[in-house]
Amino acid sequence: MSTDTQSTQERPAERSFLDRLRASPFLSELLSNRLAVVGLFIIVAMLLIAVYARLFLDLGAITSSRLGTSIPDRAPPGWAGPAPFNEQLFGTDAAARDIYKRTLYGAWLAMKFGTITVGLSTLAGISLGIIAAYYGDVTDNVIMRTMDVLLAFPSLLLALALVAIFGAGLWKAVIALILVYTPRFARVVRGAALKVLEDEYIDATVALGAADPRVLARHILPNTLAPITVQSTLNFGLAIIDLAALSFLGFGAQAGTPSWGLMLSRGVENGLLTGKWWMSFFPGLFLAITVLGFNLLGDGMRDALDPRMRDAID
Template sequence: MSENTVNEPVTAKRVNPRLENYKMIWKRLKKNKAALIGGYLIIFFILVAVFGPYLLSQFGQYGPYQQNLLNKLQGPSAEHWFGTDNFGRDIFTRIIHGMELTLWIGFLSVLIGMIIGVPLGIISGYYGGRIDNIIMRVMDVLLAFPGILLALAIVSVLGGSLQNVIIAVGIFSIPAFARIVRGSTLSVRKLEYIDAVRALGASDFRIIFKHILPNVMSPIIVQATLRIATAVLTASGLSFLGLGAQPPMPEWGAMLSAGRTYMYEAWHVAFFPGAMIVLVVLAFNIFGDGIRDALDPKMKQ
């Protein structure tokens, strides 16, 4: 027996190029186990920063500023997981509250650098000529100073505070974004479709925000991820020197500075804040490297 088959028209499935690109990036990223570990750690740190202080206020026994001089410099125990500092404050509670400060400094300072540096880089690369020379010479002046020294000079002028640290780290992040975006803009500007769009009468504003900016987002994302680690390390260094967050704020750099006096008799006072700084910086660095390889596989080669 033969069966009659009806040939139905086959409709091509519409493919979203942007969605497929995201899937390909995620597929490459999953192959990098170290980057995944870094990404999971970052998510964990963000969750701790958002929900940790609230949970401690509801279920914890100690506050970040609560002192008990009778229990000062106590080692890790079931009552005090990370021990107590020289004022008898619970180090674990202070580290959880310090997570919010640390990530806030990192994200906000990098955001400041992006908001200023990315437009400067695009304008410099797109228009070129005298505008390019002026912007890049200013960036060269800022890059002539090591990042920590530039931030130290800015904080010394503005005064030691958490807000001034964020401003200082944001300022020294501007040249990094400006230079990398300028280089990417120079490459995109030479593409033929940019000339075609310009020939059709598109304005510079439309070309920059609709055609150039989306094509330079990959290096911006990579630079932002890696820059957060640098911002956290720099802010902790300034606080360690007494120019950042002021006591009794539970900032890790300030806690590390206070704990160095007691390293021989109470190692835990300096160890746990220092270990948290290392973990956060390491997580952002390895995740940033993984993002770079996933967005541009040729970089790995």
């Protein structure tokens, strides 16, 4: 009897988010949202560009200055180039480097470090949020008050303060942003977990002798994946923007790195004020399109996973 009761009690928890992904309603709702499909197309395109840049572009040639060669510096976009199929479609920068190739490689850096930032902050936020909700009392107060302190600061300002402590560099900027984003995920997961803990099958599972790790992993975690997935998708675009902002301010990518933020900074410094608009336009365009794609997909996933939100908007 206890075995049948336990399996019966486990079904609602196992049927939440994962089953909705397998079932057609979620996919049909998501694919019926045209803006979400556009966002998904943009993200897939950027991923393909990132993979192409990582596999086929020479990072050394992209990062090193080419002054003193036959390639002109700050050349405008066009088809005229030193060799076939190497025409500097987006022009060249102040160091005579091909902005086209640097912009493509910037997609790889944005996806790579954005994934690391969001992935690690999501894992940390899920762990802290579930633990705070499940154990409550002192544990909840200590964790959530710490999160509140971090949330009290503007995200970019807190990231700047942390990078000033850690030092400049892309990896140090990633660590700073992980600390900045973790409280957001922890608060979202805690709220979702508290709702799950109100269900009777959680009490029944605990009464049957299930260990805490089993309750957390098999029953609470699956029911918090829906909001955390939307939050992760939306924060992916924000992470790319913040990494670019830190690089723009000189706290992220260092000189020569084909980061969109650093390219924007150098373009404004060396080109925009003198009419060399292409030096900052193309990196900024790729950055804006990528962030737009994640925002559109995140909104579509939110509507598909929570129809009440869509009905409220309609």
